[in-house]
Amino acid sequence: MNSKKCVELAGLFLGSIRKIAYKIKKDTGISVSRQTIENWILGYEIPKKEVKNLYSGYYIFDVGWIKLNGFWNYRFALFDSKQNIIVADEIYSKENSTNIQKFLEESTRNQKKIAITSDLDEKYKPIIEGLEFTHQWCLFHVFKNINKKIKEYIRDNELSDDELENIRQEKLEIFSLFNSKSFKEARTRMDEILNQIKDYSKVIQSIIMDSLMPYFKTYFSYLLDENIERTSNKLENQFQKTFPKSIKRIMKIKKGAMSRINIRIEILNQIKVFDS
Structure with a gap:
């Protein structure tokens, strides 16, 4: 052996x-x-590759967690959503704006900068847009967040069956916006909702006025460019393939964890080349 x-x-x-x-x-x-x-x-070393003009400019960014020697650390990853490859992968002790800025700036230096899809973490948006990317929020997280706000509102208020049904129908109307065929259609439908905003329940009014309207483009950028990923699912699947939950808690040192991740990525890339 x-x-x-x-x-x-x-x-x-x-x-x-x-x-x-x-x-x-x-x-x-x-x-x-x-x-x-x-x-x-x-002792494993990542094979050196020519990266000049390699990436598409369309990315997914996400942060996972990993436990090293009993302490939580964070795995930052940037994924080319058109070429289906991990562009950059690193472990940091803190998930703060400084580390996020450094990671994204270094990972995309001398590369095309078109769009990044991410979850709803408020730290990401100013950094991504500051690096001159279009920012798209992951729709899976968007729907999850809307459902959470509605669930909390229902929990904290005594509502009749009719009120609950109205909220359900209003939520479905909001969700249907994301099935629009174009950005213009989504905007037109939103304007129609705004013209009747006083007729909507308080929780739906709050979701629309405090979130959807101020950040409308960040919700719907994928309608302006079909190459922009709607969700971060592709990268989350890579997280599971390269570093599943079953071993997240057994690593001792950063170098060992990154070696295991890089070995797995290299094997998956070789399989991808073979399959193609």
């Missing part, structure tokens, strides 16, 4: 070092110490 094969196994079999050693012993009959396996993984 050489180091290359062990590193490949670490990428394919996302378990602890102890379990990898057990797997090697079971499959080959060869005993390899856990320290040796760890040294091989830590």
